[in-house]
Amino acid sequence: MFRRERPGSEEVKWDTCVNCGQMIYHKEMVAAQYVCPHCGHHHKLPAKDRFAALFDGSSYDPIAVPKQADDPLKFRDKKKYIDRIKASRAETGEQDAVTVAEGKIGGIPAVVAIQSFAFMGGSLGIAAGDAFVAGALRAVNEQSAFVMITSSGGARMQEGILSLMQMPRTTVAVQMLREARLPYIVVLTDPTTGGVTASYAMLGDIQISEPGALIGFAGPRVIESTVREQLPKGFQRAEYLLEHGMIDMIVHRHELPAKLAAVLRLLMGGRRDDKQLALPSPPRTRRGAAAN
Numbered sequence: 301m302f303r304r305e306r307p308g309s310e311e312v313k314w315d316t317c318v319n320c321g322q323m324i325y326h327k328e329m330v331a332a333q334y335v336c337p338h339c340g341h342h343h344k345l346p347a348k349d350r351f352a353a354l355f356d357g358s359s360y361d362p363i364a365v366p367k368q369a370d371d372p373l374k375f376r377d378k379k380k381y382i383d384r385i386k387a388s389r390a391e392t393g394e395q396d397a398v399t400v401a402e403g404k405i406g407g408i409p410a411v412v413a414i415q416s417f418a419f420m421g422g423s424l425g426i427a428a429g430d431a432f433v434a435g436a437l438r439a440v441n442e443q444s445a446f447v448m449i450t451s452s453g454g455a456r457m458q459e460g461i462l463s464l465m466q467m468p469r470t471t472v473a474v475q476m477l478r479e480a481r482l483p484y485i486v487v488l489t490d491p492t493t494g495g496v497t498a499s500y501a502m503l504g505d506i507q508i509s510e511p512g513a514l515i516g517f518a519g520p521r522v523i524e525s526t527v528r529e530q531l532p533k534g535f536q537r538a539e540y541l542l543e544h545g546m547i548d549m550i551v552h553r554h555e556l557p558a559k560l561a562a563v564l565r566l567l568m569g570g571r572r573d574d575k576q577l578a579l580p581s582p583p584r585t586r587r588g589a590a591a592n
Contacts, residue, residue, distance in 0.1 A: 313325060313326050313327075314326060315329050317336040317338065317339060317341055317343070318341070318343075319336060319339050319341035320336060320338050320339035320341065322336065322338040322339070324336065324337065324338070329343075330349070332554075333345055333349065333350075333353055333553050333554065334349070334553075335552075335553055335554065340511065340552075341512065342489070342490065342510045342511060342512060342513070342553055344417050344418065344451065344489075344490070345489075345553070346392075346416070346418070347392075347394060347399045347414040347416045348393075350414050350449065351399075351401055351403075351412065351414065353553075353556075353557060354405060354412060354447075354556065354557050354560065355401070355403035355404065355405060355412070356403065356404045356405065356406070356407065359403055360401040360402060360403035360412075361401060361402050361403060362399070362400070362401045363400040363401055363402060363411070363434055363435060363438050364434075365395075365400065365427070365430045365431045365434045366430050366434065368426050368427055368430060370382055370385050371385070371458075372426065372459065372462055373458070373459060373460055373462070375458040375459070375460075377458075381458040384420060384458070385420075388418070388419045388420050389419075391418065391419075392416060392418045392419050394416060394419055395427065396419060396425070396427035396428055396431065397415055397416055397419040397420060397422045397423060397424070397425070397427070397428045397452070398413055398414070398415050398416075398427070398428040398431035398432060399413070399414050399416065399431065400412070400413045400414075400431050400432075400434055400435040400438070402438060402442065402444065405447075405557060405560050405561050405564060406557070406558070406560070406561020406562070406564060406565065407561075408445070408561065408564040408565060408568055409442060409443075409444040409445075410439075410444050410445045410446070410447055410560075410564060411435050411436075411438050411439040411442070411444050411445070411446050411447070412435075412446075412447045412448075412449065413431060413432055413435040413446070413447070413448050413449065414449045415428070415448075415449060415450050415451045415452050415496070416451065417451040417452065417453070417491070420456065421452065421453035421454075422450075422451045422452035422453060422496070423452060423453055423454060423455060423456035423457075423463075424452060424454065424455050424456055424463060424466050424467075424494075424495055424496050424499075425455075425456035425458070425459045425462070425463050425466065426459060426462055426463070426466065428456075428466065429465075429466030429469050429470055432448070432466075432469075432470045432473060432500060433469060433470065433473045435448075436473035436474070436476055436477055437473075437476075439477060439482055440476060440477065440480045440482065443480075443482065444482070445482060445483040445484075445485065445564050445567065445568060446477055446482065446483070446484050446485070447485045447486075447487065447560065448484070448485070448486050448487070448500060448501075448504070449486075449487040449489060450486060450487070450488055450489060450492040450496055450500075450501045451489045451490065451491065451492060452491070452492055452493065452494065452496040452501075453491065453493055453494055454493055454494015454495045454496060454497075455467075455494055455495040455496075463495075464495065466495075466499075467495050467498060467499040468499075470499050470500040471499050471500065471503065473500075474500055474503045483505050483506070483563075483564065483567040483568065484503065484504050484505050485504050485505060485506045485508065485560065485563060485564075485567075486500070486501055486502070486503070486504030486506070486507050486508065487508045487509070487510070487551075487556065487560075488501060488507065488508065488509040488510070488513050488515050488538065488547065489509075489510045489513050490510065490512060490513040490514050491513065491514040491515070492513065492514070492515045493514065493515070493516055493517065493518075493519060494517060494518075497515060497516060497517050498517055501515075502546075505567065506548050506549075506563055506567075507546070507547040507548045507549075508547070508548065508549050508550070508551050508556075508559070508560075509538035509541070509542070509547050509549075509550050509551070510538065510550070510551065510552075510553055510556075511538060511539070511550055511552060512537055512538060512539070513537065513538045514536055514537060515536055515537070515538060515541055515546075515547070516536035519536075520535060520536055538550050
């Protein structure tokens with residue numbers, strides 16, 4: 301994340317990098333896709349900006365997902381769960397943590413799902429699971445690749461066992477893509493942890509990560525307090541995982557569209573055309589160019 305200065309003042313046009321502490325003009329940060337121009341730290345990128353950066357001409361079609369009950373367990377801690385959902389929707393402009401769209405990357409049709417940490421920590425609940433499955437179904441029906449961009453603290457505790465059930469649901473959806481011989485590419489961003497890492501985040505045919513991303517199940521502090529040992533330097537960061545064979549490559553955010561296009565050309569080019577599977581497809585809304 302990056303910090304904005306106090307709203308209502310002249311300094312609101314400046315952001316502060318949480319990694320190096322440098323102040324950056326906000327328009328410069330947006331133009332750089334929220335990558336610090338001083339230290340290269342990758343801040344969290346809003347879903348709409350990531351869609352615009354990935355798809356050719358910033359043009360894509362959002363994919364609608366099934367609507368479920370917002371608060372199936374009528375959960376409440378310090379606040380009502382439904383109030384937390386409403387607050388996240390107002391802050392992000394999204395219905396839930398995972399948003400799905402389709403378009404072309406390097407001229408190749410692709411379905412892309414993006415997990416937003418800004419929406420309740422990108423937590424995996426029923427709606428997020430539905431969005432993932434809807435994206436996989438669309439990819440199979442359109443014979444497109446499926447790209448999942450993760451950012452999550454794990455399962456959504458306010459939905460209890462219903463949240464945990466999304467782990468096997470999404471795993472079945474990944475298997476559906478494999479049976480259709482369609483590429484499933486995962487882009488891991490900071491952070492990707494918990495039940496998301498234990499399911500679809502680590503099941504990609506190709507595992508890509510942004511630089512410096514925290515990737516793991518339990519966090520470093522939890523592990524250290526459990527094993528009572530100091531962890532290796534950089535443990536659970538993308539560079540450490542690449543060195544130990546857990547991911548395939550680390551790609552700078554500015555280079556990601558070109559890298560994805562190259563991977564898609566490689567994986568989609570040699571696949572023979574098969575008859576489309578007769579699977580239900582969720583409805584979608586249409587939109588031309590995405591707003592920046």
